[in-house]
Amino acid sequence: MIPLTYKEGRIVNPEILMPVFGEFDVAVCGGGMAGFGAAIAAARMGCKTILVERESALGGLATVGLVNIPLDFLAGIGKEMIQNLEAMNGHWHRNSDPEKHKLVLDRMAVQAGVTLLLVSHVVEAIVENDVIKGVVVENKSGRQAILAKRVIDCTGDADVAHFAGCETMAGRPSDGKHQACSLEFRLGGVNWEKYAESDLKKNDPQWIKLIQECFDSGELPYMIDNHLNWLTHVPGRPQKSQRDEVSICFSHSRNCRPLDAVDLTRMYLEGREQADILSKFIKRNIPGFEDSYLIDTGSLLGVRESRRVVGEYVLKTMDVVRANTFEDTIAITGHHLDLHNPDGPGNIKWAELEIDGKTCYVSTLGKVGSWPPPTGWDSITDGWGRSGDQFQKKRLPTSIPYRSLVPLKIDNLLVAGRCLSAEFMAQACCRLILACINMGQAAGTATAMSLKQNIVPRKVDHKLLRQQLLADGCEIGQTFNL
Amino acid sequence: MKIYLIDHGCKKCGSCEMACPAQAIYMLEDTAVIDQKLCRHCGICYDSCPTEAISVHEDNNQKQEQEKP
Structure with a gap:
């Protein structure tokens, strides 16, 4: 227990003496796809991880x-992971x-x-002279320190x-707003053949x-989203x-503050209500889903963007639309601008x-999406300001530089995953599941090399x-002669 | 020899375009398209499409059902 002591309107937490849980070569914080890739890469190169x-x-x-759609380039540890999943009948045509x-x-x-440590929150960083020395975790066993020679931040935030x-930076530069969040849900009892052959899938997929009808x-009580994602x-x-069984991305929470627990709570409640409304709407209206039922909603909210590090290089939206190398x-990613x-x-x-001094509305795909730019669909250009017949049709992947994983100022720390150093719209292309594991592998590999x-x-x-990433079967643009 | 065609339900996610070893697939405004002159009929695009929007045909133009494991 602690006494109830106020200071400057807050409650004082007396000095805590934390036990050291362990000392490691590498501490990877966050066990999502990026953290998984980083930890496997580092461990396989001999690091105590x-x-x-x-x-x-x-x-x-x-x-x-429940985002069971592992899109983006299949290479390295990610490819091995998918192959393992296929071997147990857990993957087909990019659904898992x-x-x-x-x-x-x-x-x-x-x-x-x-070394795996689940159900544990990373709550602080231990830093000395601008060098990270470890992190503080809190879990059922209490508040403890984990000391590490290197730390990789794969928390997504x-x-x-x-x-x-x-x-760090967060949200859209113009107004600080974040990408909408979605809570996935899963339906059972679906007649897939009927849906696949239906006029709806043919004409209004x-x-x-x-x-709209x-x-x-x-x-529909309100426009949760105007399309099936x-x-x-x-x-x-x-x-x-x-x-x-079918997983659905259709929920849509707006005006999100994904770094605020109160708003996260709001979005979980909202996501579950939306799943209730949408699963019933689907059952009534979608061919093949007449006998469907809601199995579950995701236990983790689909946050697309929250906080990004400012690194040695900030990947620019211009880099994406011009496929700069x-x-x-x-790592490379094939995803398009997607807000x-x-x-x-x-x-x-x-x-x-x-x-060239002109305001352009740039897309790599063309006149697609729900909303046109302010000056209409015909003003869409490619990354060089060209439209019509001159619009660059051949899409090239986006290259992610190592420097976008390296934060400024603090040494022995790397980041990987959706929190990479990138502009708001550039980050929108760099967050898919396999993009994250590919970045994680790169961060883990670089970390191991730095230790050696x-x-x-x-x-x-x-x-x-x-060279090391190529040797490990990664896709860093060599297939596209980048 | 099987013919692969991008069918209804294409979401322009680009998975097929990225996966194609012959770089025979390109994106148009509302769909991906397979350039049949470059296509090597390997079927990797079919395996990569997450919305099952690629259909497979025998080259005498008869549709064939593909069994998934």
């Missing part, structure tokens, strides 16, 4: 969050079984010799970087017309017996950029790092 995760399973949104996925992650981590005093008629067909479950590219409307339904797939060479991570030789 601990992976700290606040949920009860690894995988983050991919498992606990979140439950089997948890098992695969557990087994791969244990096999690699990673750049929590460790924030605790350590690194400069994202249910845009149907949603049901909103106009009052059947995505739908996956869970592998390995019964098929052709009207017992298929770097001499320190450590889930922060304060209304729908999505926005263009960005406002200055090109006894240098700080920011000094790791870029060419040697890329």
